Amino acid sequence: MTPPRATYRFQFHKDFTFADAEALVPYLDDLGISHVYASPVTTAAPGSTHGYDVVDPTTINPELGGEAAFRSLVAALRARDMGIIIDIVPNHMGVAGDSNAWWQDVLMHGPDSAHAAVFDIDWRERVVLPVLGAPLSETLANGDLTLERDGARWTIVAYGEHRFPVRDADQDTADALPLAELLARQHYRLAYWRVANDELNWRRFFSINELAGVRIEDPAVFEKTHALYFRLHDEGLIDGVRVDHVDGLTDPIGYCRALRARLGDNAWIVIEKILAAGEPQPLGWGVDGTSGYDFMEQVASLLHDPAGAEPLGSLWEEISGRSASFEPEEFQARQDLLSWQFSGQLDACVAAFHAVAPEGITAAMLRRAIERLLWVFPVYRTYGPDAPASDAAIRAEARARVAELIPPGETHVVDLVLAWLAGDGPAETAEAVRRFQQLSAPIAAKAVEDTGFYRYGRLLSRNDVGFDAERMGITPGDFHALMEARARDVPHAMLTTATHDHKRGEDTRARLAAISAHPAAWRAAALAWLERDDGGVDDADRYMLFQTLVGAWPESGATADFVERVTAWQQKALREAKLRSSWEAPDEVYEAAAAALVEALPGDAEALALIARTVAMLDATAQDNALAQVLLRYTVPGVPDLYQGTEFADLSLVDPDNRRPVNYDARRVALAGDAPAKLRLIADLLRLRRDDPALFADGDYAPAQVDGPDAARLLAFERRHDGRVLRVAVALGGRRAGGDTRIVFASGHRTDAATLFGSEAIWYERG
Structure with missing residues (x-):
């Protein structure tokens, strides 16, 4: 299987169709992209803006142009030796209205x-x-x-x-x-x-x-819902698939192996799977790896200075009165969501366990055991008797976490549940285990990403899909270890730093990450913001608003469009947090007070000046961060993805803001002429990948040895294959390493850091 050289993600809907994408194929080719990476192409609910609410998996969406237009797009790609990967949705179907x-x-x-x-x-x-x-x-x-x-x-x-x-x-x-x-x-x-x-x-x-939810574990359902995908692949129209929300399935491993068996070894298969801290890659599943949230977390962690954790945590605690640590927020959010939104599913899970439990174990005992395990479960889910060896460690960690929560005399009930999750129970326990696994995944997702991340504001760039908000940053050594494992285990997994699901755009995160390198200056700016009239809005909410304004602040300033975007973000943030408002029962008075803070910005010279000064203070480090994550995305082992439009600065917020229309004319003109630094870097790295695809697809990853006073914040490595080499170095956190910091690459090439870095904090060369 030859993996894609580089993908470009398109979000298809009725206002951006296959024909629109076909018109952009020459631009993608000029940029150096090898494959379009398409959002779901099957028929979705009428007017769907994302395609994940599939109502007919057997046909291509007529709102996108139908199969004829899809074939035309593929033909245009094939004419330039390019291909296409499609997003598929096996876990669920859209059932609103009467279109399904x-x-x-x-x-x-x-x-x-x-x-x-x-x-x-x-x-x-x-x-x-x-x-x-x-x-x-x-x-x-x-x-x-x-x-x-x-x-x-x-x-x-x-x-x-x-x-x-x-x-x-x-x-x-x-x-x-x-x-x-x-x-x-x-x-x-x-x-x-x-x-x-x-x-x-x-x-x-x-x-x-x-x-x-769809019962994809049924072989007949599997064939029925995947017939279109198999036909498209067998006809040579698609080169692979990205599988949405694989952990929602009854048997993710079995599903992936069945998918590989039907598509064959020549298909590229990646899965949307959130890896918790320390959770290994999905090895032995028959897939090429994940769709890249884990890399987004890894590179984001690298860009954050670990030294910022303590002062920023103290500032958050001071402002909010809440914990500096994310752990209590996650624990409370898990309890809330299990009680508020998943009580029916919990009832069904308890009933399934009780139906096969030995005499003397009551439903109430099982409820206490199951809910407490779900409060502390360290990953999305486990996988049962056919699971990777890491499942045992996950269950052991869950057992250790839950120990202090177990009611007296009920330890054996928790141990029974964990034993059944390990596959040690009789065949009759399979349904109970399934219900637990299909409950633990949404609890983790909704409690962490869609609740806790909107409550916890130490630094919002650490609150994104798949991120470990408890950890501020990692060292170059940590990153090297992760990339060496990636080269060894999943060299063809996807690498992404922006998606249709991200909470903040990659350059919004890059700017906010700069705060971790300047905590004292940030503290002064934040406290100045909070000294202003609060308008009846809680300080924690105002602080998160200030982070958002600074992170997403455009060159054009507080335009009407920007105010509208931030106001929409703020309403969503308040409702997702479920503290002062919610989707179920919106507090319109509080939301209006919060919105007024944003709506007043265009006429508030003092606030505008404060934001502008803060952005300027962070700017140099933010620009370094932005280019560093681009450089790493295109040079470490894996298949880099470029989310639509993010070849320009991506200062987006959570969806639907991150799915706004893209001005491709501006990008085409820039690519052909005076491109901004980010686009110029992307194009150059894609050219290198096109010139030597084997180096990037199959090359090893060899950390360089860095010695000297700036070694702790300098990353350097080589990619090597068949006598060819690419050397890369990045100075992190806005620092420029001096001449007394030495770099020795694995091939023996030696240099001092000051020789490598000029006006930018990144460097690379082909050797």
Whole structure:
């Protein structure tokens, strides 16, 4: 298998189609890209802006141009010796509205539907549909539910827009029955939306009611939902896949091996998997590695100065009154989310364990054991009897963490659960284990990334998908060890520093990372910000707002567009934190007060001056950081990805801000003329990769020896293959190493640091 040389991520939707991408193929070729990396191309919910709400996995989305336009894009790529990788979504399907024919058939025919096996539904009761704005009795009394004729069939309509099928047996009598009686006869139960967390009887994606879990472990479902992908690959139209949310599946390892068997050795397969601190790469899975969140964390950690941890932690504690450490925030968030959003799933998990537990172990005991393990579980999930050896260490760590939380006399219950997770139980325990594993993953994701990261503000550049917020930074030696392991274990995994899921753009993070190298100056600026009128907004929220303003501050300043973007971020941040507002019960008064702080910026000369001074103070280090992460992304072992538009400065915020339209005309003009430093560096490194693909695909990674007073913040290494070599050096944290700091590369090449670095803190050369 020849891996892609370099990918370029496109986010497809109705306003950016295959035809739009095809027009950009010459630009991508000129830049040096080898493969387009496409967001999901299958038919998604109408108007979807991301494609992960797939409603028909067997067809290519007509809103993107359909299969004909897809084939045309592929032909344009092939004509330039380029290819395409597609994102696939095996874990779930979109079920909102009536656009998913399979889901509608399940609602009409129940467990007898030809598609019933596709979805992960507990058929002991009717399918719960939490779509009503009030309890059913109230909704009926208000006349918000009606019976309408839709062609030849009767349909139940909610609020004039949501349509639900009437089962075949009731078609002749539908209009003769009271509506409440008709509803009681259906294969589904319309319910108040607030009952979803407690009463839902089908697996959803995280806490999203519009996305239903798919039983991909069923071989027939696997073939049915993947037929299009297999055909596209067999016809030579795609070169590989990126698998979305693999840890949501019942058996991720078995799925990946089955996917490899069907696609063959010539396909490039990477998986979206969040690796916790110390969690190893997915070896033996039949894949080429992950989609790169782990690298994003590794390079971001390197750019942060570990010495900033203590002063920035103390500042956060002083401002917020909360812990300087992330651990208490994560613990509380796990408890909150398990109780608030996943209680129904927890009930089902406990019931599954209780059904096969030995006599004397009650459901209440099992609940206490399971919930406490979920409060402290160190990774997204374990993998059972066919798991990597690292699973044993993960279970041991979970056991150690939970020890002080176990009620007296119930240690044996925790040990029983862990033993079953290890595969030591009888075959009947498989369903219980599945439910635990498919609960631990969303708890980790929602509690950490979508709750804790919005509550904890020591330094926001350490709060991103897959990041270890407890750790401020790593040393060059730590980074070398990680890259040597990458070269050994997953040399063709993806390398990314920006994605459709990131919380902050790569250059926003690079600027915020500079704070760790200048904590004293930052403290003065932050306290000056907090001395201003708070407008009734909590200091912790104002501090996180200040970080966001500084991190994302554009050259154009506080334009109306920027104010709108930050206001949208702030509302999302407040609701995700679930402390002073939430999606379920927004505190509009508090949100308005917070928004007013942003909306007042354009007319506040003092605030503008403070932000500008702070950005200027960080600028040199921020620019060094931005170029360093580009250099490392394109030179360490792996396949580098360029997220759409980030060849220019990426000062984006969380989605949907990171999915805004891209001005490609400006990028084409810049590439052909006077390109900014970031684009110029990307183009040059892509040229090197094109000139010598084997060096980058198969070369080793050899750390250099650095000695001298600046050694702690200087990284240098070589990539070597078949007598050819690339040397790389990076001065970290805005520092310029002096002549008394010596570098000895593995090939024997010697130099002093001052010789390498001029106006920029990065250096590289082909040897």
